[in-house]
Amino acid sequence: MALTLAEFLLLPSVQQAKPEVAVAPDQLGRAVRWVHSSEIYEIGPLLSAGDLLLTTGLGLAGADAGARRHWVRELAAQRVAAVAMELGRSLPDLPGEILDEASRLGLPLYVLRQVVPFIRISEEANGAILHADAPRLRLADRVVHEVHAELAAGGGTPAVVSRAALATGGPAALVTRSGQVVAAAGLRDQRATERLLRRPAASSPVRIWDVDWGAVVLGAGPGVDLPGLRVLAARLASVAAVAVGQSGTGSPGDLAAPLLADLLADAVPGVRELLVRAGLARFHPSPDARVLGIAASAADPRQVLSAWAHVARTHDLELLADRVRGEAVGLIAVPGALAQSDPAGWLAATVPSDGAVTTVGPVVPVADAGRSLREAHDALPVAALLGRGTAVTRDLALVRLLGRLDDRALTLLVDDALAPLLAWDAAHGSDLAQTLAVHLRHGGSKTRTAEAMHVQRQSLYQRLTRIETLLGRPVDDPTSHEHLVLATCARSLLDARQAQQRPRRRRPGG
Template sequence: MGLTLQGFLDLPSVRDARLEEAVAPGAPDLAVRWVHSSEIYEIGPLLSCGDLLLTTGLGLAGVDAGARRHWVRELAARRVAGVAVELGRSLPDLPAEVRDEAARQGLPLYVLRQVVPFIRICEEANGAILHADAPRLRMVDRVLGEVHAALAAGGGTPEVVSCAAAATGGPAALVTRSGQLVAAAGVGGQRAAERLLRRPAASAPVRLWDVEWGAVLLGTGPGTDPAGLQLLAARLASVAAVAVGQSGAGSPGAVAAPLLSDLLADAVPGTRELLVRAGLAGFHPSPEARVLGIAASAPDPRQVLASWAHLAVSAGLELLADRVRGEALGLVAVPAAANRPDPAGWLAAALPEDNAVTTVGPVVPLAEAGHSLREAHDALPIATLLGRGSVVTRDLTLLRLLGRLDDRALTRIVEDALTPLTAWDAAYGSDLVRTLAVHLRYGGSRTRTAEALHVQRQSLYQRLARIEALLGRPVDDPTSHEHLVVATSAVSLLDARARQSAGVRRRR
């Protein structure tokens, strides 16, 4: 514990000055940060919280009562620890308005009846403050030495917090700007970790490239005090920035693409590295948010990235995106919201197409972001082949499986299930296969099927009747539903491949 207000009053030099209390402090254990002496009237803005002022009142002698009250209010606004006025030639007595205003503001006020050189009081008081700080400084230097040694031996962020926890006997943590826990030590369990995140005894921001990446959090331990913990947190934050920076390279703009590339290759070894590198890239999803991978194929990926950034800003989403091997890849963090029960479907509908094909992966926690990104990327070729615009990967599951088959295998599936329909369409120029595919896609809803095909419902009824007659069974028969869905999906793949081949031949 440093010098308190009561400790200041007990100093020999202060007792020699025959100090008398004019306005009592609210708490005698109020910390004194530093002791100053000054005679200028405008001293208030130059002082800091916890400072104590010694004055003869020379600056108050030539001003009126209103100015004196203003002087007291300025000192109170700076939250100084107290003011001691030496009575004598400048102020034979303490002005009543000074005493009254100090009482109104809750500013501790004292008078000194005996002349004692202020330099003696300042030396004694500030020496005591420095002496109290010495153990803190030694503790901080010891911890920093241990951290530097650990980093030199190949350690990282876990060593930063473990050294702090070992020295203080209390919990320590490193968190991202959004509160994601990167590393912790000395934390007894989940509840203790949550308490540290909510109300740390000391904290300091970790900054890289002039951007706030996260923070060092410290909890109380045996023999620690708030001032010592805050000093340690501030010094650790600088070292933590180095440890965090070792996980990335270059500037923030140079971090996103390598991270996305590593996620695509499943080469990010754990959640800790993911959190660190995502934070370096400016991606700070909240702990409650869910993450979706997105991938897009477009003539100009930069245009896609710009449209994603615009959506993120307008919808308040966290976005990490960049161009990787000619494709636009990204992670989007969607906060939980009652009006978004299906974040993937919502995002697919919200994404502008911009002459691009975009796939949206499944909703996952941040730790599984790589899985969602890989799903989105793996589904992109099928979505591009089919020209689907923006689509959720779950809607392409069957098509992705069928896409592993060659044309011969797909043709056999179609022939086994749909030969009567394909023959009828070839003979009469009808559209029965497509009608069946749309009908199955909309779950057998005749209204939605008619709207999608842009036909009257009576025309749809006639088509469905023809289909059932040719197949010899109802189109809504549960026993044949899967067979028909697979077959119509195979048709769409064969048609898409045929269009692709024709396009290649035309370009040649």
Template sequence: MLTIAEFLALPAVRDAAPEEAVAPASPETSVRWVHSSEIYEIGPLLSAGDLLLTTGLGLAGVDAGARRHWVRELAGRGVAAVAVELGRSLPDLPGELLDEARRRGLPLYVLRQVVPFIRVCREANAVILDADARRIRMVDAVLADVHAALAAGGGTPGLVTAAAAVTGGPVALVTRSGRVVAAAGVRDERATDRLLRRPAAAAPVRVWDVDWGAVALGAGSATDSAGLDLLAPRLARVAAVAVGQSGAGSAGDPAAALLADLLTDTVPGTRELLLRAGLADFHPAPGAAVVGLAASAPDPRPVLAGWARAAHGEGLELLAGRVRGEALGLVAVPGSPDRTDPVGWLTGLLPATGTVTTVGPAVPLAEAGHSLRQAHAALPTATLLGCGTVPTRELTLPQLFAGLDDRALRRLVEDALAPLTAWDAATGSDLVHTLAVHLRAGGSRTRTAAALHVHRQSLYQRLARIETLLGRPVDDPASHEQLVVATTAAQLLHARDRSDGRPRGR
């Protein structure tokens, strides 16, 4: 486009001896097109950024109020400026015209010499068209290089690199949550952050009717802001194609496809993960912890619906789907003072659906597959133990012991707990279970009593009996590890007996 300063510097305009009556907000104000007209009703025919040349013939026969209305209408249309040639129609600039232009902030110029308006329009509009042609050529060059990069297998990194090379400025492709998938022309992360906060131009990237993200363009040496505005939406459309061809399969169920590939560890890297997560409408905020979920149920749909309700109620990003007959998911938990333990917080949030659900460790988005695989791997053990919703961190030992046969597990139990198992078998009590709960409660008698639903005095009696039978305090650090291992082994044996329908034995 042409600026007002550049317009005033044109030879034809200089020959007209222009004088500034009302200054523009900036001499760099853009002029979209230059028109000449003498009709009073010209306002509705103009657009924002147009510059009007007139001799004032249409204003000569109207009163002061009509002239003010004429100015107001032009200012309301966003006209860039008005240049009035003084002469036979208007020997002098009417005071009401000047006053209203000042009131409305409409740039106004007086032309003291007669120059054919056709000459002014020809010179000005030729500059505008030439600049537009240069921008169009720049856009064509960018798109040609981008298509070549994509055809060569460059993917989204090739796309932004080609665009940055032609424009001479930074280019970034980001997901809706602001995670950078690819960037070029930026020196470091701080420069990238500045680009994302204040891009010279940007356009949304939509894939399969999903608001996936955006392209952001910074100021470049080879074009101006108008050129970047022209390029951004066209580049975004090409980026949408590149994102859609990123290996996500089809538009059918990108969530389930991504979860299946994460489960088999076949997503090649973070960039691919970001691309496909956006296609599945999963946009974790930068810094959010991602937690994997897995559940086994005859019908996963109620489980998935429960997860969705819980996530929606807390404003959490959720990626969930049915994979191989099981419910799998990823939840993004933003940092918060009440979420210092995202896994524990999320475990308490998830609904009790009557199914076994495992909650993986909290990890960055790049390691989402690890958390999902941990949750899925823990499902058989959690199901055997009859857990409800349980973090995988509470299943570490049971999972390690799952490969041991019953004989090996019984040896671990008998070596440490033989007096307790004998007492339980003889009296029908459950001292082994009491000890297991007490150890999991960190030795807290209050938490143990609450977990067992017994009075504290009853618990004290049980713990005293356990210590008498074992011959040592249950809180003795020297024997803590052995007791934890043995009670875990006992828990697994009991679960196997229950699963096989066998009577519980020693």
């Protein structure tokens, strides 16, 4: 890939030119990527980092001091490895302004006292660079060939890094854009993984369909030098793109719905495939993120998806969402800090609920994303039955369990606990059973119950007294609490089922 500046100065053709140091480099181990010779004044922007320039200064001979300083500044801005200036033909002496500007900017500068054709120096230096590259290229070719063979045999993405680690003797990993490790080899523990991701010896981006999916990262090992690692990383990135691309077809915009459908069907075999396919669909949760499944039933799922996208953009959250079987489903990733509080409750309160029934699953690690999505989706029918706008699945857990019972079993459970209240309500047109349900749902707080029912606290006290008299026990008695909660929940479910079965009244003229 390169030879060092020290090695360049020791080349026979360079030694014949009698090089002298005008501005010393910070280190002689500085890499020379390629050697160029040019006499044009505007050469600076045409060079790249690591290039070395040979010049006689012909393009500077008629320039003033300010122009010569500008010439040096452009070379330094390109981070060239060094400049070697032959004195005598165009410039008899090194101009002071060039020496001063190069010293100020730390640009290594050499003067050549003897005339040696630049073509000889360039051929010898660049030949040495190419010769040094040959073993590195052979190593990269061998590793890539082995990876292709494993991929053909169904090895998958782990083959990319396992072969690299075996060849270099150092660690290797394939990571998504957000730093999620999809495959790794040569790493002892999590700390070693974190060190590799923080300071890799070489890395190269993996791009698929012009999507910045992730990267191949390599650590130092005894089997190859740093330039060789860079060559290998670049070659492996292309192979990794093929391996990752085998996990999906089409374009990134087409991959969200199939992945979400497979998660709903519990058909994604492991976290590796999940991360690969999520990255292809442009979903990049950070390594410390937690995810929540979200599902919605609406007349127009596109409006729901648009609202979710707006929430994600506003709060800088990763979102993967699409329509699956006519419903809007998705995953939302929240940072680790937010996941410490109540992200499910926060999301339920943040997502618009107009015209849709929405359910939010539990917050889980990325590996369990499918479980949260399935819980959110499975809770949709119950949420729709109860007329909930947006609900967290934990708040529907009891209703979902009771939903497995038929109407007769639910009726028996209600009558066993609430018969006196239902009889009183039927005879007096009151709503004591509903008052009890709201009171239990608000944890027995009289203040919150009164606010929820929009009644005065004194009126609530009278209702609770009547309820306890009819039931023959305090409503906050721990021994009866669970029974009453089950019964009031069963009653709400029965009422919802009956309302659903009741024929809708036709509109006049309909």
